[in-house]
Each structure stands twice: as structure tokens, then as C-alpha cells.
Amino acid sequence: MIIPHQELNKETLHNLIADFVSREGTDNGFDQDQESRIQQMLGLLKSGEVLIVFDAQTESVNIIPAKEAQHYEAMVNDF
Template sequence: MIVPWQALDADTLQNILEHFVLREGTDYGEQEVSLAAKVEAVKAQLARGEAVLLWSEHHETLNIVSKDQVPHV
């Protein structure tokens, strides 16, 4: 089920974004990218509709995925 990110409390959304960014473990090469910059990049993807918050009832987890990974979007 897609969760509308705009409906979330600002602090809740921030916590979700930070958790997602911290667990992704992406290597950005020689130049370090701050947590804040990574969070803003993911938030921008949500705002542009490129990514969505996806709740899995089966696993009881919330994840951020590319819109292309959700067949009915």
C-alpha cells in the first residue's frame, strides 16, 4: 500500500528519511555527502513522484522505492 508522504507529520517523515538513508549504505566516492543532503535528495524524489513510501502489510515494514517498482502506480 502506498503511503502519501504529504500526510505524515514532518518529524515522522524526517525520521523515515534518515532511517532509509542510513541503512542504504551507498558509497558516494571521494566526496562525502552529508546526511542532510542525502535526506533532501530522497525527499525531492518523493516530491517529484519518482519514489513512493510503500507499506508492506505482510512484512509490516515501510520502505522507499522507485515508482517503477510498484506495478500499479
């Protein structure tokens, strides 16, 4: 399920992005400070380049590229 970032309150959105940019194994600009990475990711969300998705099976939230999210949504709707 795609979660529109505009529907989340500011604190929840900030915390979700902060968690995402601090994960190991993600290429998210560790040469920048965390707040810069959060602002960069927020810009990507606002531009529609990335989207927030919720996976009901794993009860997890992730931020993925929009093209991947569209494929993800199609797979979920097939079940």
C-alpha cells in the same frame, strides 16, 4: 500499500527518510552528509520519482522507485 508522503507529519517523514538513507546496502550517496541525502530523497518523493510503501506482511516501510511501487501495488491487489 502506497503511503502519500504528504500525509505524514514532518517529523515522521524526516525520521523515515533518515532511516532509509542510513541503511547499509543502499546506493544513497554516502559521499554526502546525511542531511543532504535526506533533502535529496525528499525532493525525489515530491517529484514522484520514488514512493513510500508499507508491506503489511512484514509490517515494514520502504522507499522505492515509482515504477517499482506501481508493480508492487498491482501485486498486492492481486491477493
